Amino acid sequence: TDPALIRNFCIIAHIDHGKSTLADRMLQITGVVDDRSMRAQYLDRMDIERERGITIKSQAVRLPWNGHVLNMIDTPGHVDFTYEVSRSLQACEGAILLVDAAQGIEAQTLANLYLAMHNDLHIIPVLNKIDLPAAQPEKFAEELAGLIGCDPSDVLRVSGKTGVGVKELLDHVVETVPAPVGDADAAARALIFDSVYDTYRGVVTYVRVVDGHLGKRERITMMSTQATHETLEIGVISPEPKVAEKGLGVGEVGYLITGVKDVRQSRVGDTVTSAARGATEMLAGYDHPRPMVFSGLYPIDGDEYPELREALDKLQLNDASLVYEPETSAALGFGFRVGFLGLLHMEIIRERLEREFGLSLISTAPNVVYRVVMEDGKELTVTNPSEFPTGGKIAQVFEPVTKSTILAPAEFIGAIMEICQGRRGQLQGMDYLSEDRVEIRYTLPLGEIIFDFFDQLKSRTRGYASLDYEPAGEQEADLVKVDILLQGEPVDAFSAIVHKDKAYGYGVDMAKKLRELIPRQQFEVPIQAAIGARVIARENIRAIRKDVLAKCYGGDISRKRKLLEKQKEGKKRMKMVGRVEVPQEAFVAALSTE
Ligand code: GDP
Ligand code: MG
DSSP: OOGGGEEEEEEEESTTSSHHHHHHHHHHHTTSSOTTTOOTTTTOOSHHHHHHTOOOSOEEEEEEETTEEEEEEEOOOSGGGHHHHHHHHHTOSEEEEEEETTTOOOHHHHHHHHHHHHTTOEEEEEEEOTTSTTOOHHHHHHHHHHHHTSOGGGSEEOOTTTOTTHHHHHHHHHHHSOOOOOOTTSOOEEEEEEEEEETTTEEEEEEEEEESOBOTTOEEEETTTOOEEEOSEEEEESSSEEEOTTOBOTTOEEEEEOOOOOGGGSOTTOEEEESSSOOSSOOSOOOOOOOOEEEEEEESSGGGHHHHHHHHHHHHHTOTTOEEEEEEETTTEEEEEEEESSHHHHHHHHHHHHHHHOOOEEEOOOBOOEEEEETTSOEEEESSGGGSOSSSOEEEEEEEEEEEEEEEEGGGHHHHHHHHHHTTOEEEEEEEEETTEEEEEEEEEHHHHTTTHHHHHHHHTTTOOEEEEEEEEEEEOOEEEEEEEETTEEOGGGOEEEEHHHHHHHHHHHHHHHHHHSOOOSSOEEEEEEETTEEEEEEEEOOOOOOGGGGSOSSOHHHHHHHHHHHHHHHHTEEEETTEEEEHHHHHHHHSOO
16 A cells, blocks of 8 residues: 555543544444444454453554545553553554543543653544533533643544544544655564464464565564564454455554464564564664562462463463462462552453453452662562561662552542542642643552552542553652461461551551451460561450360261261361461452452
8 A cells, every 4th residue: 555545543542431432433434344243342352341341452453434544543541551552652643532522631631642742643632422411522622622732623523422523533534644654665664563362373463564565474573582483474454354465565554473372472562574684773662561560369279270370371372461470378379479560450360360261369469569678788679578578687678659640620639639648649740621620640659559549539539530650760668568477377468568657557457357257266366467576466366166066966976977077178168377277268358459
């Protein structure tokens, strides 16, 4: 295709503002999906995406429109997947910035807009859902225009649901988004913006060609690793894969299949070039996404450990950001320490493990990555409370911090500041987007955000606040490890790294919870919370005499035996902590976040 006829654009928006629905209408209006095959959220192909109504993977689709070729890239909206969004943006020249006409600008609207501006994309402001009775297009057109510096009359109005305004929007894309520019005669360079594992076809790599040309049966090189592969198939998605016999040229967006089995061999952000005539310079911006949040994952039934390992191996084929290593807990047995991009990523992985692989899992409380400097100058990276040094002298502990942005109606400023202050936030600034909507910026420790911050924020603002954050380095903090002891034995699964001021609260809560959850034993069981050797909270589980046999007076031997067997079975689901029997359910309940 002549690059002058190509328009590459993405749709960016806050979650639920209607990206996927608008994408559906575009598929229909351009005729690539007929009315009969149409289903809602056509491009959200994973079950979990369809059920949750969220987009996790980016999708690229080629749409014919009035003699032009439009490549539309639908992006995930959630902060955990910002890395993927930013790659997708690099594959485009334009972005439709979609805003729900009943909601207005939200935190991810801003975050995505800044990403798009950073990538020098042409931005098309669009209000969506104008069919809603609650829509306030006049008000929000003004807000949006103020934000990007255009006239309110330049803000387009559409309904992804009814299709109103979508044709005009497509025309507008053709008219205003710049055609891709590249050197057709140069060595091939293509940016990998997505990489997906498919059981039948192996890894499918999505690319945007910047210079040169990629063809079928050509040896290609991944520039970051210098690994070479042969392209077995090359094509475009419209909306199903279609082989492109002539390959892909400047500005084109499509996929290639090389037979590699692992997405880590074909990484998002990497540059593909030709092996015979390699480019010398990679396209900008390749870096590994780093796991931000760690948690221990254990099978409830210890026998399922090999299955858990296999399941993680399989998921990693499709998710280069997932990292894990074996870990052993005295309380929970064999499991894995798993690193995630954020809380949603964690939830999704856990849900997939349970649903797609039929596993039942316990996960320990999530924690961030700490850097601990000892007095003798040694340094360690702590991804697990059990690695937090207790012996030697700690000089400093550093924790990751974020630049966080909260958008909400102005009436909630007080409540929001209270929550942020309570979590060691530092106010960085505040701006009014309109007279009743504010943007509040805080520096907040990541460790505070991953601990039900979002839920609190939502409940204190009746659901009106939205949050976005990005990593912003680290800061020194007064952090300690709190251990929970049963009869003097520490239970590793309950240890946590918390700020000094919160240590007491954590200890008291955990001790109280466990007192409720652990059944009485034949002896008294003290529960203690401690920092090192210093006990900060204490509860007691009183003793009982549990004599099951006393209930069956004399005679019936078989009944006695049955009872004893039953009791034995029950014990299998008990974990021993020292002499204390702790039922599996107690771990599950104590570690659940509610
Ligand atoms: P995404 O998270 O940005 O991809 O948003 P979705 O496309 O999944 O839409 C979120 C919700 O808004 C869904 O329940 C849609 O049915 C609804 N929605 C999307 N567009 C419109 C619209 O134009 N009008 C109305 N009334 N609802 C819409
Ligand atoms: Mg979506």
